[in-house]
Amino acid sequence: MLFRAVTMKDETMKADSKGIKRLPRVTLSGRIAEEIREAVLSGAFPLGSQLNEMELAEKFGVSRGPVREAMQRLIQEGLLHSEPHRGVFVPELTDTDLSDVYYVREAIEGAAVQRIMARQDRKDIHLALMKIAKQMEKTVAQGSWMQVADIDLAFHRELVESAGSFRLSRMYATVQAETKLCMHMLMGGYRSSKALVEEHELLANLIAGDDVAATLRELSRHFGDPIRILRKANAVRQGSEAA
Amino acid sequence: MLFRAVTMKDETMKADSKGIKRLPRVTLSGRIAEEIREAVLSGAFPLGSQLNEMELAEKFGVSRGPVREAMQRLIQEGLLHSEPHRGVFVPELTDTDLSDVYYVREAIEGAAVQRIMARQDRKDIHLALMKIAKQMEKTVAQGSWMQVADIDLAFHRELVESAGSFRLSRMYATVQAETKLCMHMLMGGYRSSKALVEEHELLANLIAGDDVAATLRELSRHFGDPIRILRKANAVRQGSEAA
């Protein structure tokens, strides 16, 4: 089953120094928003498909109210798209969207790079990024492209979070979610290869170095041209459908 | 009265080529979200204050459901802050928040500047920005600092929207809302002067020019150090309270 029934058991309770646990401070709508978010990002709902609030409520074992509230959150975030009186949909992403997502990613990551590289000590971020790159290397050898993509995203998320800006990270979370949706479009075009690992290692090393301009140029190169990648992916897919 | 009762009359209906108007496609919750948003941004709710959903529902003449949905939107946007079971609050912005808002503004506007300046023809954006600067000049002479601040924000919004990225503009709308909240903190520190107008004119001219690096430097200079401005404002305010 796609969804688990939502209960209020909070598995992340932390104990304070006296062994007393904090009580859960999450609403049903918050939990549901997370569940739906993960389902959308995992590709469980095809692009363009409608989310039926009655079905979701039944599946979660709750009333429609919290489901509606959860969806309002995701709509505002940009992950879902509402058409009043007609329903809530997973957006269909166009070429324009794809370009836009990558443009904005680059803007955010560029800002992060500049802030990080203005610091004297970059050992920690270098270490963290190289560690993720090593993980990617292992997964390229024996995992699926989706797993590699997830590590790729983790690398970039680490980079942005290292900038230490709450708002930059929040914006990036949304953009990464949209990136993940885009990846379902790019499926055949995602380059899961040793060269990809090397690109990430190069980025990590440049960030540890002193040439900001070169780092930003490499970041831009790293993103490539998503539209061309998509076209290539479509060509490959059409080629195999015709055969 | 702070709020008007919300009806479904859509004042922005557009006529198609046959004079046939589109029907309204906005829900109560959407309208309410806008009303609350404007109220918060106008300073009607002090920073840190609680929004009471029962009172709001009564004032709008609707049930609590749409009010809750509206608030979920604004919470997700970052304009309001929810504490489960305790209520929804206008955030209290700290020095850290102030710095963060301005950092992120600069990141977004910097990206917009770079994209705009990669274009050959910049006459339109130059014209639009100079027009807003001229408006600011008039308002400096005879308006309130709040009005000047609004024009200032319009200048920057024009700049970002000229980049033509849906997502950049969406992110910037949120950041501008937070900027507006910050401005209530900066009240006495907002420099409503002829020099401010000149700074904007300079930015417009640099954008029309060819030196990207110089433009980005001026943009950074233009934002100044918000913390120092806040401290100065607080000092001025404390000075007049002691007298």
Place this chain on the structure above:
DNA sequence: GATTTTATGATTGTTGACAATCATACAACT
């Protein structure tokens, strides 16, 4: 008087029902 316990009122969170809107199927008309 200080601290703990209990009661109360206010507010938030959720539910289920009713109202409104839309999409589709079917019937009637040209």
Place this chain on the structure above:
DNA sequence: AGTTGTATGATTGTCAACAATCATAAAATC
């Protein structure tokens, strides 16, 4: 056959009531 009108069912939007939680005041205890 094509178009228009009507009915029906599905889904979304809103409402009012109940449940749950919190903050505060009052009472009890030390």
